[in-house]
Amino acid sequence: MAKVLVVLYPDPLDGYPPTYARDSIPVITGYPGGQTVPSPAAIDFTPGQLLGSVSGELGLRKFLDDGGNELVVTSDKDGPDSVFERELPTADVVISQPFWPAYLDAARIEKAKNLRLVITAGIGSDHVDLDAAMRHDITVAEVTYSNSISVAEHAVMLILDLVRNFVPAHEWVTSRRGWNIADAVSRSYDLEGMDVGVIAAGRIGVAVMRRLKPFDVHLFYTDKRRLPEATETELGLTFVPSVAELVTRVDVLSIHAPLTHETFHLFDSALLGTMRRGSYIVNTARAEILERDAVVEALETGQLAGYAGDVWYPQPPEADHPWRTMPNNAMTPHISGTSLSAQARYSAGVREILEDYFDHKPIRPEYLIVDSGALAGTGEASYSTDGTGSPGSSGQ
Template identity: 45%
Template sequence: MKVLIVLYSGGQAAKEQPRLLGTTENKLGIYDWLVKAGHEVVVTDDKEGPNSAFQKNIVDAEILVTTPFHPGYLTKEVMDKAKNLKLCVTAGVGSDHIDLNAANARKITVAEVSGSNVVSVAEHVIMTMLVLVRNFVPAHEQIIAHKWNVAQVARDAYDLEGKVIGTIGCGRIGYRVLQRLEAFNPKELLWFDYTDLPADAAKAINARRVATLDELLSSCDVITVNCPLHEGTRGLINKAAIAKMKKGVWLINTARGAICDRMAVVEALESGHLAGYGGDVWDVQPAPADHPWRDMRAPNGNGNAMVAHYSGTTIDAQERYANGTKEIIDNYLQGKPQNPANIIVENGDYASKAYGQRK
């Protein structure tokens, strides 16, 4: 059997840190296990274009493993070439780089390691929120430049305490974000989702569910996006949605870049309607050098807290999603049922409520 694994290359960092499992050098820790079992394994970071190692090797691969951090985009056109493909595994959380409708049509199983990085991402949300609200980036850049001007950075620095903070999506990550925010004594915590929380979970946090997205957008000082990318959320935060937000709102997106309209974010930040935009997800990954989210700024030269997509690939998270990937593949090889929490599509249908067309 052939297994194709698409990962990012870690270079010197991967050599110095063997626990950097999500790299081509350290191969999720599963390469030797698969080879010893007699399988052909191809590990690559080359994923762009028809002549890439990804597209050449997908033709006869039975299992594809990729990550949200360096995704191999499995479109319908690419999938049509993959005559032997039976299982796609996302080493991490988030399988929107795969055409799930096409996978259903082919009855290809798509699985991910549910919960493997939810704590890591939730912590990154809180960090980004504080970085933006406290105006940390320009304050730090000022020190690196050997300057000292308290007024220049303090004029755009605020407290989280007393703010109205809301999450779009209240699944595993959004819920944990709300849990962690309670310690900051916000004025109110809001959440919007198409599905309700379990009764015990809802009682465990001091947060209010709003009936509509518009209510959340218009009420919040800080908004964090924690929903999956699918047909119903692509471009959800567009020019019209941003216009409904308060002037001076901070927006954090660690879900998927394409949930936010690229130029709508740029224009809103540069006009000052958004006080800040931060996160680690981009609508194309890796982001090209000329991507406008790299250089966009608010009128005072602040408000940008973008980083490469690494919130869910901490060393701790990599161990969890590497182990989970091995378990999913092992279950497949032995003909065992998968953990239902890990299944996105199976037997031609959606198994997860997080994906597919949603209202």
């Protein structure tokens, strides 16, 4: 029997939904590039349900109960008296989401003597100290690609929100009950013809560029590994060898890099100052890639025309976090990768990983981040291999 500790975000304020806006979601069988969607032996939920909140339990209750396992689900994850802190020392498996991360720093991993498996329900395992996980021979896995397209769609939406000045225009007709066309369009531009850059051309970054191509923009990107020439030709991409050069050449920047020691606070006041005045930044990756106050200053001075982010630090942020009130922002509460469509996929993926773990079968390489004391699978391709795999929960 295993104790499975799951940290999920709270239910809606009005309670778990008895009905949904739609009766079904499209059936997706595979991802671009050929990877198949999660394939557990069975699922005990209806796709399209709210699974990522506490009452949804990722659809795992029956499966784990039938196997004689103990399931503890909570949203109380922060502080020494939290449910997560109390239950962690006896947990065999910890599952959480990047949207509501259970930060597993070295100290918490040290006290979790039974911990053998950490799963991210979604993509992104930087809330785990990967170096500590390697030292303690803990397997770290995530449901790779399960919500990549969800995030890409959100990023494109945020780009359009900023450039077309959607949020203030919407506020004129809702909050202010006005019809102030001049005010609404005084910061509104066409995306057509702009130079758009992408940092990190992985699954999400490429999906963003593929969706932006029909807007007739000029697409630039940077990555440690250059894309195949055929992909560059198909999408009309220009490769730029460094972030420092890329940011000087674009009007809009979309960030999709993982949080590592190399990208931590990469965007400080100095780097932001090299961008074209009036540039836009969209960040659906990790908040700590940018210095918090440097972003605020750049918006206040007009160096940035807008900043849209779906990621914060910490998560959830404090009530007076300056990104809530800084000018010309289009912030969202880390929802890009947890649409109801994505939840069906990452919940199924979590179950697939658990089935393999309980049956002592190999976990898919594309799901693995750390295994047998080393970076593995997707982790080996995404994180550094020099002992600086992830900043983990530093400063949490």
